[in-house]
Amino acid sequence: EASLRAHNPPENQEEAVLFLQNTIIEASSKVAPAVVNITTVRIGADFFFNPVPQRGLGSGVIFDQKNGYILTNEHVIHQAKEIKVLLPDGRESEGKLIGSDPIMDLAVVKIKGGLWALREASIERLTITKTATMRIRTPANK
Structure with missing residues (x-):
């Protein structure tokens, strides 16, 4: 068509x-079924330079469902100590940073477990x- x-x-x-x-x-x-939410925790500092957790939120897109690879922005996962990915079906999975490029503002995160096939x-x-x-x-x- x-x-x-x-x-x-x-x-x-x-x-x-x-x-x-x-x-x-x-x-x-x-x-749309490939769009995911990504939440992060990084360690920042308060006014007195004490370590405090800082939460972040962004999005990503699944580009390799078989292997669990997700493309996101580098600024979303920058210095993250913890990465969690919320899938469209409601499942949540821990993410692991595979690589990032701060100049291009791109990052690849991998999650464990099977991903659903892209569907309408x-x-x-x-x-x-x-x-x-x-x-x-x-x-x-x-």
Whole structure:
């Protein structure tokens, strides 16, 4: 169907907007199940330089379900002593930092256990407006 649409470009602005919205919805429904929440704990310091735990929150995307690899931003896991990953199905798993690049702001985290296969998300997991603004809901903000 996508190849048919590519050969029949929208004829006016309204059709172009609808085409864009439908394309975003279609693409998002395929990737939304791979979005995860990542929580971290790092050791910071209070006003008197005493060690205190600092919690962080970010997101990531599963890019290798068979081996449990997740791509996230380096700033999400920077100096983390503890990494936890909340999967879309509600399971939580400890994460291990495999590698990071602060210049590119990318990091790879690995989790144990089998991951579900990527499947189409339910439309409830997406918030779409008529202006094609979209938010993919992560497991923590259902």
